[in-house]
Amino acid sequence: AQTVTQSQPEMSVQEAETVTLSCTYDTSESNYYLFWYKQPPSRQMILVIRQEAYKQQNATENRFSVNFQKAAKSFSLKISDSQLGDTAMYFCAFMKIQGAQKLVFGQGTRLTINP
Amino acid sequence: DAGVTQSPTHLIKTRGQQVTLRCSPKSGHDTVSWYQQALGQGPQFIFQYYEEEERQRGNFPDRFSGHQFPNYSSELNVNALLLGDSALYLCASSLALRGGVTEAFFGQGTRLTVV
Numbered sequence: 001a002q003t004v005t006q007s008q009p010e011m012s013v014q015e016a017e018t019v020t021l022s023c024t025y026d027t028s029e030s031n032y033y034l035f036w037y038k039q040p041p042s043r044q045m046i047l048v049i050r051q052e053a054y055k056q057q058n059a060t061e062n063r064f065s066v067n068f069q070k071a072a073k074s075f076s077l078k079i080s081d082s083q084l085g086d087t088a089m090y091f092c093a094f095m096k097i098q099g100a101q102k103l104v105f106g107q108g109t110r111l112t113i114n115p
Numbered sequence: 116d117a118g119v120t121q122s123p124t125h126l127i128k129t130r131g132q133q134v135t136l137r138c139s140p141k142s143g144h145d146t147v148s149w150y151q152q153a154l155g156q157g158p159q160f161i162f163q164y165y166e167e168e169e170r171q172r173g174n175f176p177d178r179f180s181g182h183q184f185p186n187y188s189s190e191l192n193v194n195a196l197l198l199g200d201s202a203l204y205l206c207a208s209s210l211a212l213r214g215g216v217t218e219a220f221f222g223q224g225t226r227l228t229v230v
Contacts, residue, residue, distance in 0.1 A: 047218055
C-alpha cells in the first residue's frame, strides 16, 4: 500500500516570500504520478501541479514548482512570490498509473500568507 | 462547462438514518470517485465507478455503497449512520485512459453532520 506523509501541519510566511512545503511517500511502484492540490475555505480541491515519476525534469506552473527526488521518495512544493490568495490547505497526493485512478492523500499543510 | 456538481451542499442526519449524496461529473468524464474527508484530515478514498460498476474500493464498511448511472452521474449511499461518518464527502471525476491518467476534477463537497 502507498502512504503519503506531510510533516508540516502548519506554515506561515509574509506576502511575496518564498515557501517550501514538504512531502514524502512510500511505494513499491516504479511508475506513478504525484500531485499537489490546494483546498481553500471554499472546500473545492484544485490541482496545483503534477509530476510524472518517469520524467526527471521537475514540473513548474508559473509561481509553483516542485523538487522531485525519486530515490529519496520526496516531492516538495515551492511557491515563489507568495500571494494572499495562496492561503489554503495544501495536500500532496500519489496515484498509480495502472488500475483505478485512486488518489492517496497526505494529511495536509495549512499555509497562511500574511500581508 | 459546469464542472463537477454535488448535492446537497450541507446535510444533517440522525444516527441510524440513511443518506444519499449525488454527483454529476464534468462534461466528457466517465469515471467518478468518492472521498471522505474528516475534519483536519486528508481525503480518504471510498470507491470508484466506471461503466456503471464499482472499479475499486477503499477500506470502508459495506454500509457505504454507490451507484453510477448511464449518464455517468453517481450516488453515494450510507446506511445506519454513525457519529463518525460526519465529514466532507468529495466527488471527483476523470476520464479513463489506457495507460495514463487525466486530471481529477473535484466538486465542492457535501458536508454531512450526524447528530
